[in-house]
Amino acid sequence: MALQKEGIRIAFYCSSEVDPDALAVTDARFGTGDGSAGADNLCAFPFLNLGDVRLIDRQLLERLQPDLIIGGSPCQDLSRLNIQGKGLQGLRSGLFF
Secondary structure: OHHHHOOOOOOOEEEOOOOHHHHHHHHHHHOOOEOOOOOOOOOOOOEEEOOOHHHOOHHHHHHHOOOOOOOOOOOOOOOOOOOOOOHHHOHHHHHHO
16 A cells, blocks of 8 residues: 555555454455456556465565565564563464575
């Protein structure tokens, strides 16, 4: 959305998401991940959800040839808002590494 707000043209967008709540937000903004436009028509470009990031390999990236890759890891155990978070030792921090 930040790229769109800056007027940067997006030809194709992929994400890697498995969390149901995050998928619902993505669906509302960009569509179902099958290339269809989102409900609020913000999406004027094809969109594809790649699913679990652990299943993305070099061959897939070579086929897709992305211009930009942005990543983040699950942060529930890392967030200061979660006083019971286990930090990097938490079960939800493995993708950080």
